[in-house]
Amino acid sequence: MATEYGQRTRPPGHPARRPLLPPALGAPVAGRTFREFAYLLVSLPLSIVTFTYAVTMTALGAGLLVTFLGVPVLAAALAGCRGLGVLERARARGLLGLDVAEPQPVRAAKSGAMAWIGAVLKSGTSWRSLLYAVLHLPWAVFAFTVSVTFWSVGWSLLTYPLWRWVFPAYLGVDGIQVYGEEGGQGGIYLDTPFEIGATAALGLLVTLVTPWLIRALTTVDRVLVAGLLGASRLDARVGELESDRGAVVDTAAADLRRIERELRDGAQARLSGLAADLGLAREKLHDDPREAARLVDEAHGEVKVALRELRDLARGIHPAVLTDRGLDAALSALAARCPVPVRVEVELPERPAQAVEGIAYFTVSELLQNVGRHSGAGTASVDVWRVGDRLLLQVTDDGRGGADPAAGTGLAGLAERLGAVDGVLDVDSPAGGPTRVTAELPWRG
Template sequence: MESVETRDWIRDGLRAVAAGALSIVLAVLNLPLFVLFVLSLVLTPVLGIGFFLLPAVTALIRLKANAARGMAAWHGVPIPRPYRPKPAGVAPVGWKRYHWIITDPATWRDFAWLLPGAVAGLVLGILTLAIPAYGVEGIVLLPLWIYLAEGWSGYAAMWPIESVGEGFLSLPMGLAILALGIAVAPYLRRADAWFVRLFLAPTRAAELRLRVDQLTVTRADTVDAQAAELRRIERDLHDGAQARLVSLGMTIGLAEELIERDPATARKLLSEARDNSSTALVELRHLVRGIHPPVLAERGLDGAVRALALSSRIPTTVDSDLTGRLETPVESAAYFAIAEGLANVQRHSGATFAYVSMHRLGDVLHLEVGDDGRGGADMTSGTGLAGMERRLAAFDGTMSLSSPPGGPTIVSMELPCASSSPRTMLSSGTD
């Protein structure tokens, strides 16, 4: 355990040192971007040069700011992008695009960050590099002196006794300073990330605007999904159970006409009607199960998912610590998302094993569906994964996919939830 923790500590520290070197390069780029932005503003009245120059410079600044946000997220400080969406019909250049950029508060927050960000990035980046570099210098100093002195005798003759002592002390001191530099490097990078967040994170108003935009999109997706679901139910009723019930009525009517003059044929028709009624009942049960499975209403999410795993063609295990019941819509969304995930495993993965994990932390339900298949799943191809994401988004849930070529594939989902009241639980269990 200690060796693993030591390796992780050293690995994280070395990554932070490398990130510090990169941050120095990125910080230097802030200075020319600052100058270009000022020039584009000053040259706007001059033959309209700014109308062409400002959008290009702003695009570069946003690219640079997004790179800083990405590095901050890599160090555990996520920063959402606060930019307003581009209005419809905005040309690559012109007054509308210029006005959209100039009136976006995020543009000016990016500009205000350029100089302070350059200073903070340079200072913290240099510190991140300088401490371990000083330690390396101390480690290399003693062997270098011995090499230059061509052996101990020449070394002792050329250097006074004080230098000899300093040379031997430089090795442990260098190791200690190197260890210190690797240890503090992640904290220095995180301090830089928090400084970036101070300037580049969305304001409260921007967060509310982004939230409204997200809810608008998810509501539209939910309405479309519900409309599609209603069309599916209507189609299944019309083509399945309704057609069979119509045929059943016609068969019974014909049997009524034949029961006096041809009882044998009438009995045969009634037997067919009984078979058709059984088939229609089965189709109705399947339709109801697709709307809200009875097993979900009776056993809750834990029991319903375990039933899904038992019916899967691929061996599937379920790891769950769920107790009690959740709100019915949340249970339904989680159940159908997991069902779609397992269906994708059976159809596309070529896996020999799958698993489902369900854990609740506070008011967040964490779900995971994984397999040992061939991998290569893509959110943009097909409708299964996209449908899962839309279903979760309707409840402010999120989904992420990890599926490198060769596998494994892991679909991770988070869904806000709250326990049902006893009254809701009682009604759910007795429906």
């Protein structure tokens, strides 16, 4: 396992950069606030276009369903909504930082226009995109009105001391009129120092509240985009299974290449040399029996070495002790071969499925190899237990720490293998240790 210990992306003790203003005070001028406000501003015109297109095309297609023309019109309406969904996902990604998984594309079982129309009409993503186009307009109107009102009122009141001269200079009144009759007779104006200060204070309060209000409004947009325009749970699961299948295929291919390489460079080479030595011994059997006996003795030693290598290779494929006696005995055998003293504790009410048991064994095997080669630990421990329908493994050592999956390929590759069977790998390895690696696997007993 090629994980490097002692490598960190940030030097230990390096302080993180602190913001110049506290979040509550810096929110009105934060980049996130301006991006989210821009999102709400653009949402209104886009939602009007989207709503108009969706309702018009859907109504036209539904009205023409009495003829055959209604079917392609309705498919065009759904396809257009899917296209607008692409724009909405890109807008949410750029302004809200929301990375929504792309839904499955339209896949027709056969080629041709009719097959494509049928696939569009059967796609759940198409109908969810239409639903988004219809529902988003009323929400966009509400969010636009609220955000623009609070934004404009807050900044206007906050900066009132700077621009209040506009009223007496150009309108002939003393300031903002709070109460009074038309024509400015008998009115109450914000023109005294106290009233101007109170107005600015109220503006400051509204300005400080506005970013959090905008954030709450965009949270609803995030839910709408992720729920209606993103991949469904079935699509996400299909994509995950396709990715896992690729990881399993790659892992199996790598294992086969490793076995082939070990056989070629180990047992096969020794057996080839053994055959040559035995042939030479047979030729010398009558002319030089002593030399023939020496060659046979060397061949006997080579046979023992080849058998040991084959036994080790077979143990690496699937150890017999794991099949016969389970994880407890197999992990104890692993711990005995580790150069670091290892405590093993297995608390399982029964044995899991053989496939899960094998993955658990090889996971602990790679982690213990990592401990022995890179950690510099004095002791280590292996704990295995079950929680609900999950099998948990934890390998802990008191070494130097600093194990980072991003710094090497060992832990990253192990995480991919576990992910292929719905497993999870968690690494906790601060600089200076200790290192604690926890693996979680489905039980599947």
